Amino acid sequence: MKDPTDMRNTCEPALSRRIFMAAGAASVAGPVLAAGSQNAPAASTAQPASAVEPVTARISFQVNGVARELELDTRVTLLDALREHLRLTGTKKGCDHGQCGACTVMVEGRRINSCLTLAVMHEGDAITTIEGLGTPDRLHPMQAAFVKHDGYQCGYCTPGQICSAVAVLEEIRAGVPSHVTPDLAQVPKLDADELRERMSGNICRCGAYSNIVDAMTEVAGGAA
Numbered sequence: 001m002k003d004p005t006d007m008r009n010t011c012e013p014a015l016s017r018r019i020f021m022a023a024g025a026a027s028v029a030g031p032v033l034a035a036g037s038q039n040a041p042a043a044s045t046a047q048p049a050s051a052v053e054p055v056t057a058r059i060s061f062q063v064n065g066v067a068r069e070l071e072l073d074t075r076v077t078l079l080d081a082l083r084e085h086l087r088l089t090g091t092k093k094g095c096d097h098g099q100c101g102a103c104t105v106m107v108e109g110r111r112i113n114s115c116l117t118l119a120v121m122h123e124g125d126a127i128t129t130i131e132g133l134g135t136p137d138r139l140h141p142m143q144a145a146f147v148k149h150d151g152y153q154c155g156y157c158t159p160g161q162i163c164s165a166v167a168v169l170e171e172i173r174a175g176v177p178s179h180v181t182p183d184l185a186q187v188p189k190l191d192a193d194e195l196r197e198r199m200s201g202n203i204c205r206c207g208a209y210s211n212i213v214d215a216m217t218e219v220a221g222g223a224a
């Protein structure tokens, strides 16, 4: 009697790759096609995620000294609120993950990555962007120093660098310690290492770091 497992000498057609593939396709396509037929069970009534109504909220804050009010999806970041809703595109989106500092703005005088915070968390806050620091005719001293010392090349990181630099000098004046200088009272004179450490959250792909430190040093009155 022939061994039923022996496929070598059988007269029956072997299960060819072509037949196997056709059978597989039918088993996949069958249910899919059937779902669209008259006899198919009723489709799920669940809404796709994109059709779900967003939750919105009204937010009021001061941006560069001007009262602004927006109705926003509660998931909108402060960065997108500034750029997409208020058209303040001076603040840049680099990584959108809190890694580059291009989106740095000042909120209540403190620098933050605006890509990492939701707009609705800033009800009543005073927000300063690069547009609020100076104008082309009346540059902020830090903006003027960046120009003077070539503190940029492509300029993409520059709004964030300048906002951060302004806030850094305020932090130093206020005695906020850093990793390099845990106790500011112990250090008679700030140096480039201190400024570099404090600016380390602002990445510059063009590598303008030395010139940025020069600009900050000048604005600090040479104390750094």
Ligand code: FES
Pocket (backbone or CB within 6 Å): 092, 093, 094, 095, 096, 097, 098, 099, 100, 101, 102, 103, 104, 113, 114, 115, 116
């Ligand atoms: Fe916010 Fe990079 S865009 S840190």
Ligand code: FES
Pocket (backbone or CB within 6 Å): 151, 152, 153, 154, 155, 156, 157, 158, 203, 204, 205, 206, 207, 208
């Ligand atoms: Fe180009 Fe900083 S000036 S990334």
